[in-house]
Amino acid sequence: MIRIVDRRFDSKNKSSVNRSRFIRRFKNQIKKAVSDTIDKSGIRDLAEGKRIGIPGRDIAEPQFSTGQGGVREQVLPGNDRFTSGETFDRPQSQEGGRGSKASPDGEGMDDFVFTLTRDEFMDIFFEELALPNLVKRHLASITEFKRVRAGYSQTGVPTNINLIRTMRGAAGRRIAVGGPFQARLRELQEELDRLLLADGEGDAEVKRVRLEIQKLRARMENVPFIDSFDLRYNNHVRIAQPTTQAVMFCLMDISGSMDEEKKNIAKRFFTLLYLFLTRTYEHIDVVFIRHHTVAEEVDEENFFHSRETGGTVVSSALKLMRKVIETRYASGLWNIYGAQASDGDNWLEDSVLCYDLLNEQIVGLTQFYAYIEIAEDNPQNLWEEYEKVQASHPGVFAMRRIKAVTDIYPVFHELFKKRG
Amino acid sequence: MARKKIQPLPGGSEWSFESIEAYDQAIGRIAQNYGLDCYPHLIEIISTEQMMDAYASIGMPVYYHHWSFGKSFLATESRYKRGQMGLAYEIVINSDPCIAYLMEENTLPMQALVIAHAAYGHNSFFKGNHLFKQWTSANAIIDYLVFARNFIADCEERHGQEAVERLLDSCHALMNLGVDRYKRAPKLSLLREQARQREREEYLQAHVNELWRTLPPQPGKDGQAEEKRFPVEPEENILYFIEKNAPLLEPWQREVIRIVRKIAQYFHPQRQTQVMNEGWATFWHYTLLNTLYDEGRVSDGFILEFLQSHTNVVYQPPYNSKWYSSINPYALGFNMWRDLRRICENPTDEDRQWFPEVAGSDWRTTFTFAMNNFKDESFIAQYLSPRLMREFRFFSVVDDDSSPKLRVGPIHDEQGYQTLRQSLSDQYNLGSREPNIQVWNMDRRGDRALTLRYFSYQRRPLHHDFTAVLGHVAHLWGFPVRLEEQTTAGEVNRLGETG
Numbered sequence: 026m027i028r029i030v031d032r033r034f035d036s037k038n039k040s041s042v043n044r045s046r047f048i049r050r051f052k053n054q055i056k057k058a059v060s061d062t063i064d065k066s067g068i069r070d071l072a073e074g075k076r077i078g079i080p081g082r083d084i085a086e087p088q089f090s091t092g093q094g095g096v097r098e099q100v101l102p103g104n105d106r107f108t109s110g111e112t113f114d115r116p117q118s119q120e121g122g123r124g125s126k127a128s129p130d131g132e133g134m135d136d137f138v139f140t141l142t143r144d145e146f147m148d149i150f151f152e153e154l155a156l157p158n159l160v161k162r163h164l165a166s167i168t169e170f171k172r173v174r175a176g177y178s179q180t181g182v183p184t185n186i187n188l189i190r191t192m193r194g195a196a197g198r199r200i201a202v203g204g205p206f207q208a209r210l211r212e213l214q215e216e217l218d219r220l221l222l223a224d225g226e227g228d229a230e231v232k233r234v235r236l237e238i239q240k241l242r243a244r245m246e247n248v249p250f251i252d253s254f255d256l257r258y259n260n261h262v263r264i265a266q267p268t269t270q271a272v273m274f275c276l277m278d279i280s281g282s283m284d285e286e287k288k289n290i291a292k293r294f295f296t297l298l299y300l301f302l303t304r305t306y307e308h309i310d311v312v313f314i315r316h317h318t319v320a321e322e323v324d325e326e327n328f329f330h331s332r333e334t335g336g337t338v339v340s341s342a343l344k345l346m347r348k349v350i351e352t353r354y355a356s357g358l359w360n361i362y363g364a365q366a367s368d369g370d371n372w373l374e375d376s377v378l379c380y381d382l383l384n385e386q387i388v389g390l391t392q393f394y395a396y397i398e399i400a401e402d403n404p405q406n407l408w409e410e411y412e413k414v415q416a417s418h419p420g421v422f423a424m425r426r427i428k429a430v431t432d433i434y435p436v437f438h439e440l441f442k443k444r445g
Numbered sequence: 446m447a448r449k450k451i452q453p454l455p456g457g458s459e460w461s462f463e464s465i466e467a468y469d470q471a472i473g474r475i476a477q478n479y480g481l482d483c484y485p486h487l488i489e490i491i492s493t494e495q496m497m498d499a500y501a502s503i504g505m506p507v508y509y510h511h512w513s514f515g516k517s518f519l520a521t522e523s524r525y526k527r528g529q530m531g532l533a534y535e536i537v538i539n540s541d542p543c544i545a546y547l548m549e550e551n552t553l554p555m556q557a558l559v560i561a562h563a564a565y566g567h568n569s570f571f572k573g574n575h576l577f578k579q580w581t582s583a584n585a586i587i588d589y590l591v592f593a594r595n596f597i598a599d600c601e602e603r604h605g606q607e608a609v610e611r612l613l614d615s616c617h618a619l620m621n622l623g624v625d626r627y628k629r630a631p632k633l634s635l636l637r638e639q640a641r642q643r644e645r646e647e648y649l650q651a652h653v654n655e656l657w658r659t660l661p662p663q664p665g666k667d668g669q670a671e672e673k674r675f676p677v678e679p680e681e682n683i684l685y686f687i688e689k690n691a692p693l694l695e696p697w698q699r700e701v702i703r704i705v706r707k708i709a710q711y712f713h714p715q716r717q718t719q720v721m722n723e724g725w726a727t728f729w730h731y732t733l734l735n736t737l738y739d740e741g742r743v744s745d746g747f748i749l750e751f752l753q754s755h756t757n758v759v760y761q762p763p764y765n766s767k768w769y770s771s772i773n774p775y776a777l778g779f780n781m782w783r784d785l786r787r788i789c790e791n792p793t794d795e796d797r798q799w800f801p802e803v804a805g806s807d808w809r810t811t812f813t814f815a816m817n818n819f820k821d822e823s824f825i826a827q828y829l830s831p832r833l834m835r836e837f838r839f840f841s842v843v844d845d846d847s848s849p850k851l852r853v854g855p856i857h858d859e860q861g862y863q864t865l866r867q868s869l870s871d872q873y874n875l876g877s878r879e880p881n882i883q884v885w886n887m888d889r890r891g892d893r894a895l896t897l898r899y900f901s902y903q904r905r906p907l908h909h910d911f912t913a914v915l916g917h918v919a920h921l922w923g924f925p926v927r928l929e930e931q932t933t934a935g936e937v938n939r940l941g942e943t944g
Binding site for chain 2: 027028029030031032033035039040042043044045046047048049050051076084085086087088089090091092093094095096097098099100101102103104105107108109110111112113114115137138139140
């Protein structure tokens with residue numbers, strides 16, 4: 026007789042252990058490939074995982090084999106013109122030309138190409154990154170509770186009944202209460218057997234014993250199968266979970282001097298930042314501020330996609346940031362972070378104002394403030410002013426220049442590297 | 446199933462458990478009529494992902510964990526998702542009971558094909574062929590794999606994942622050199638007894654082994670520089686040699702080497718019988734399903750769909766086609782078996798001259814004999830007929846790097862048949878396909894270095910990429926490893942040495 030087993034619903038990911046081992050083993054190569062991928066393509070389309078390629082030679086599993094040369098005879102099918110003994114030239118580029126040709130989508134043919142899931146990709150991408158100087162402030166303010174199992178209780182809601190415990194208790198009780206009856210019953214049964222053997226049916230004594238057995242049975246049946254006394258419930262307690270509150274301010278310059286490419290770089294930087302924050306920290310507020318001559322707070326959608334432009338007054342954004350902090354993120358309770366992207370083009374007088382604002386007020390309130398200047402030419406006055414801020418707030422204020430798209434990831438990585 | 450009335454089998458393309466069972470019964474009955482001797486079998490329905498999982502672990506239902514299987518899974522997944530490859534319709538495992546996997550995406554005719562191909566074709570081959578009988582114990586393999594997985598997981602816990610992984614890397618590099626190629630296995634129970642005994646002897650030996658002697662050599666005896674080599678005869682099974690003789694390995698490491706070696710040995714017959722085995726299974730699915738059709742139990746539509754997949758499987762593109770990669774083992778095997786049946790049933794004069802014992806004999810007897818006693822190289826050398834060489838239009842090309850041009854060797858004509866057949870047979874000889882590397886010596890008095898010797902064949906050099914593998918050998922051996930090349934003329938050159 027044949028047996029058919031349906032395995033379709035068995036666990037699918039038999040290979041997941043091997044897969045994660047592969048990823049662990051080639052972490053360095055994969056990391057490099059991941060950052061290359063980010064340089065090449067946008068970050069928004071990460072939703073469905075990423076194809077990445079790592080050099081084939083790194084992961085080769087070497088074995089002894091024979092190389093080219095010597096005498097080789099090969100039998101081939103489909104002879105259409107050859108006769109025995111004739112000679113002809115070696116066909117060109119059979120083996121040699123196959124080297125590292127690139128395929129149309131830019132992956133080297135020698136690369137080992139595979140797909141990382143979104144989670145694997147992100148894990149590798151944001152590994153070893155953290156918000157600097159994050160401290161737990163005001164533990165009591167927003168306290169999350171977590172429900173934890175804590176033994177059993179005699180009261181509770183029906184959904185929490187623990188069947189095993191309950192039935193075990195009931196069985197114990199039934200044995201305890203019914204035990205004496207059982208013993209008595211066995212005695213009577215023996216007596217009855219004896220009487221029946223001696224006197225036969227119809228004897229008065231037999232009748233008496235039968236009656237007693239009947240009574241006993243009735244009493245035994247009255248022992249309830251399950252009693253409210255038996256009920257046990259899973260008990261849960263709530264344990265307070267202190268959380269860290271943090272807010273990130275994203276300040277982006279969208280003035281006219283920021284051309285499409287610079288804006289693109291800035292947006293990609295912030296996308297990266299946003300992904301990093303939402304992935305790594307559960308409780309974090311992000312405030313998006315964009316500015317040209319005036320600043321406004323916008324939502325995520327507008328921040329990344331609007332096309333407004335105008336002149337530049339950087340201080341407007343800083344003022345708005347300060348105002349938002351004052352009204353919504355009273356500094357004692359929040360870890361405050363700022364990230365600002367600009368091309369460094371600003372009114373001369375305004376740059377001094379920015380210095381004052383940052384140096385006197387904002388940087389003091391924040392845990393960390395990062396400024397990125399997207400410009401290829403020499404730094405302008407804003408950069409010089411900011412350098413002064415950096416000098417007076419070492420470790421809290423950081424500034425970097427991004428010249429091309431490929432700098433984004435390294436700069437990001439440097440700014441948010443795990444410290445200490 | 447003695448019912449005379451013809452009852453058609455379920456039609457349509459959707460399969461169900463009942464219809465699979467009905468087909469299996471019908472095919473089983475016909476297979477029995479043909480006298481196929483099979484293990485009982487088990488059919489498992491799996492999904493695409495599970496098929497890819499199975500690919501990654503060479504089809505085995507249980508296997509130990511290693512990154513390289515993850516790599517092959519990712520590669521398969523990537524290629525499959527891009528449409529660069531289709532998945533095989535089936536995987537079949539040489540075990541008792543024989544396990545055949547069917548993919549849920551297959552249509553009903555495909556499932557029938559797979560059942561005939563795997564559960565009856567391959568299955569009977571596994572049971573009958575001498576290599577499988579000798580080298581694999583079908584009833585024990587699954588248990589052994591479970592043991593292997595647990596043992597290796599246990600080692601990882603005790604000694605760390607990394608140490609085990611590195612050990613496995615090294616073993617895998619030598620996997621193809623971890624099999625006994627030329628030795629014949631003694632009877633199984635005897636084998637176990639002897640092995641146990643040998644191990645005991647060697648355990649005792651280890652205490653007196655020259656390798657362990659730390660006393661300085663006596664000056665008087667130094668004159669006997671020409672000391673005996675160890676091993677006295679070169680050892681082809683490098684993993685075996687290391688397992689038994691490497692001085693510094695811990696017992697668990699020896700056991701891991703043994704596991705890899707055993708599994709390599711288990712797969713070795715499959716590598717030697719690809720043409721025969723696939724051809725046999727293809728021949729039988731073709732014969733069994735056609736018989737079903739002749740009996741009127743399946744419809745025209747069914748047989749057409751079947752024939753379409755069948756012809757795809759046995760298509761052999763000519764050498765100059767862009768689809769040509771190598772000789773299709775399904776095509777060659779299938780045609781050889783079919784041709785063999787023709788020679789038995791309708792021999793021509795040519796066949797009578799070439800195959801006097803076979804021509805006109807009972808084809809089932811001849812088949813069983815051929816299936817039981819040959820492997821690819823001898824099967825081709827014995828049974829490839831001139832007629833088939835003409836049909837395939839086989840010709841041979843000789844590439845001698847000392848001459849500027851390629852030369853056409855024997856072709857499918859009267860003068861060429863013998864040598865052409867020999868060349869093709871040689872192409873399936875693992876011994877000439879893979880480099881012949883053996884343990885030549887170990888330096889017991891000096892630095893304990895192990896010397897491997899590559900016996901070159903037809904002046905073919907070893908691929909220059911051997912350094913990495915040598916590193917793996919050294920990792921297992923624990924002391925330096927040297928590699929030499931011995932040419933057919935007897936010259937010996939040093940190829941490399943690990944630091």
